[in-house]
Amino acid sequence: MSIPKVCGIETEYGIHVVHGDPNPIAASSVLINAYAQEIARQQVGWDFEDESPGNDARGFALEGSLPPQVETHLLNTVLTDGARFYVDHAHPEFSTPECLDAMECLRYDRAGELVLIRSMEAADRVVTDGRRFVVYKNNSDGKGNSYGCHENYLMDRAAPFSRIVEGVTPHFVTRQVFTGAGKVGSETTAFDGERVDFQLTQRAEFFEERVGLETTLKRPIVNTRDEPHADPHRYRRLHVIVGDANLAEVATFLKVGTTALVLAMIEDDVTIPRSLGLADPVRAMHEVSRDRTLRRPLLMEDGSTATALSVQWELYAAARAYADRSGLACMGDAGVGEEVLRRWEAVLDGLEGDPMSLARQLDWVAKLQLLEAYRERQGCGWDDKRLAAIDLQYHDLRPERSLFRRLDTERLVDDAAVERAVVEPPRGTRAWFRGRCLSKWPASVVTANWDSLVFDLGTDPLRRVPMMDPLRGTADHVDELLERSASPAELLDRLSS
Numbered sequence: 001m002s003i004p005k006v007c008g009i010e011t012e013y014g015i016h017v018v019h020g021d022p023n024p025i026a027a028s029s030v031l032i033n034a035y036a037q038e039i040a041r042q043q044v045g046w047d048f049e050d051e052s053p054g055n056d057a058r059g060f061a062l063e064g065s066l067p068p069q070v071e072t073h074l075l076n077t078v079l080t081d082g083a084r085f086y087v088d089h090a091h092p093e094f095s096t097p098e099c100l101d102a103m104e105c106l107r108y109d110r111a112g113e114l115v116l117i118r119s120m121e122a123a124d125r126v127v128t129d130g131r132r133f134v135v136y137k138n139n140s141d142g143k144g145n146s147y148g149c150h151e152n153y154l155m156d157r158a159a160p161f162s163r164i165v166e167g168v169t170p171h172f173v174t175r176q177v178f179t180g181a182g183k184v185g186s187e188t189t190a191f192d193g194e195r196v197d198f199q200l201t202q203r204a205e206f207f208e209e210r211v212g213l214e215t216t217l218k219r220p221i222v223n224t225r226d227e228p229h230a231d232p233h234r235y236r237r238l239h240v241i242v243g244d245a246n247l248a249e250v251a252t253f254l255k256v257g258t259t260a261l262v263l264a265m266i267e268d269d270v271t272i273p274r275s276l277g278l279a280d281p282v283r284a285m286h287e288v289s290r291d292r293t294l295r296r297p298l299l300m301e302d303g304s305t306a307t308a309l310s311v312q313w314e315l316y317a318a319a320r321a322y323a324d325r326s327g328l329a330c331m332g333d334a335g336v337g338e339e340v341l342r343r344w345e346a347v348l349d350g351l352e353g354d355p356m357s358l359a360r361q362l363d364w365v366a367k368l369q370l371l372e373a374y375r376e377r378q379g380c381g382w383d384d385k386r387l388a389a390i391d392l393q394y395h396d397l398r399p400e401r402s403l404f405r406r407l408d409t410e411r412l413v414d415d416a417a418v419e420r421a422v423v424e425p426p427r428g429t430r431a432w433f434r435g436r437c438l439s440k441w442p443a444s445v446v447t448a449n450w451d452s453l454v455f456d457l458g459t460d461p462l463r464r465v466p467m468m469d470p471l472r473g474t475a476d477h478v479d480e481l482l483e484r485s486a487s488p489a490e491l492l493d494r495l496s497s
Contacts, residue, residue: 001330002264002265002268004329004471005153005263005264006100006429007101007154008108010152011137011245012089013091013397014135014138015136017132018133019131019132024091027131028075028091028092030123030131031092031123031135032086032092036077038122038125044077044078044446055225055226055227057236058161058224078449081097081422081423082426082431082438085115091147094112094115094116096108096111097425098450099426102253102254103339103412104426104428105252107417108426110421111418111421111422116137117397117399120135134401135398136395137247138245139181139202142187146202148241149243149244150215150240153259155238155263155267157235159267165210165211165222168238169278172221172285173278175254175258176200176289177308177309178254178312178362179246179251180289180364181364181367182198182366184371184387185199188206190206191290194290196290198292198368201364203244204285207219207242207285207286209221223239229449230450230468234469242285244363245395248361249410250361253340253412257343260331261322264322272314275300276306279300292364294308294355298311316348356368359407360410366394366407370403371387390403428471429473429474430451431473432475433453433467434473440482441455444488445488446462451468455492481495
């Protein structure tokens with residue numbers, strides 16, 4: 001049986017400096033430091049000892065491929081909710097803690113937005129030279145540079161990587177119809193000179209390979225980074241780099257939930273009645289993104305054709321049959337799994353009938369509706385620069401400036417739950433132990449990462465606590481232990497015994 005699909009989202013946010021040095025690395029550092037010092041009132045560093053981004057799931061690296069760089073000199077901090085908040089390349093990045101299901105993942109992704117909003121506010125209070133920082137939850141700067149929103153899923157090491165690639169590629173190429181954040185125009189040569197007024201996604205045109213290790217150049221549809229952040233003999237972590245950063249909650253929920261279900265089927269070697277292999281996945285990814293009619297036929301490996309919607313319908317049907325036969329324990333809360341299936345079907349129905357009926361659920365539809373309304377009022381064409389400005393302002397996180405926040409989009413998590421997620425870790429994963437230790441003994445935790453904590457007990461040497469199983473260290477496992485321990489030294493003594 002498929003193992004639980006522990007999941008998380010890493011979001012690189014766009015940043016713009018008003019009235020000052022535009023250096024995005026310096027700006028990101030100011031932003032994160034302001035939050036850590038003023039709001040979180042703590043700064044626990046990240047432990048890079050176990051980082052190995054150059055490991056390739058294929059057991060080799062193709063000639064010319066380069067592993068992602070680990071920038072240990074940039075600001076990193078770990079928060080009491082178990083999340084990581086840091087500077088990645090030239091962006092502030094928020095990585096959610098490990099979550100048990102798609103709904104929990106959505107809640108912590110929303111908590112990340114709140115952390116960034118409060119970071120901007122904190123930076124405004126501490127910066128005295130007139131600079132102001134604006135953060136966008138988007139994926140490109142309009143000048144040919146793209147930054148990611150990555151997902152991570154816990155998988156069984158026994159599942160062959162080749163089977164993962166074969167099974168997940170059709171989903172990654174076609175799920176754009178509900179995960180896309182929408183985009184005016186294009187920034188690359190992906191469309192061979194064809195004019196593109198509006199795309200479903202912000203990221204698709206930046207992908208050039210089917211499979212590979214890189215994340216910033218020659219971006220692959222399936223990333224081969226083999227860095228499990230867990231027991232490598234039992235687990236792998238599928239690092240997914242093809243998604244857009246979503247503001248619409250239903251889109252985020254479906255992005256994570258449907259992918260978790262597809263991966264569970266791959267682990268259990270579920271056979272889908274029709275082969276969904278694409279003749280040219282990269283080309284198909286570009287074609288899906290530029291086709292807002294959702295009717296463009298994609299060439300399949302067997303010579304037939306299928307639309308992105310028809311591929312999604314086949315994946316949904318297989319997932320529905322799989323759930324009826326095997327249950328949804330792999331999805332964390334079975335109720336969440338059923339909700340994923342219900343909404344998956346409802347969104348596909350809506351896209352098939354009238355895509356614009358989904359403006360409350362999907363980012364690309366909501367944005368397109370805004371843009372078309374503006375074009376009708378102003379009588380302007382798609383080359384009008386004001387449309388690109390509207391596109392950007394849709395993603396502005398400042399509550400008073402965000403166009404998204406003015407829309408009546410459907411909410412799945414309430415504000416109180418998001419507020420709690422800013423400070424409290426998920427109860428059902430090892431993030432609980434990490435977050436509670438940081439809350440209880442911040443001065444004694446020297447560094448932290450996904451699979452360990454390092455304590456300073458005031459005597460040599462430093463003490464490392466490994467956490468190699470994402471499903472250990474939960475509230476059920478360690479709450480009593482934490483309550484009974486008056487100090488970190490006592491905690492470590494109890495763990496040792």
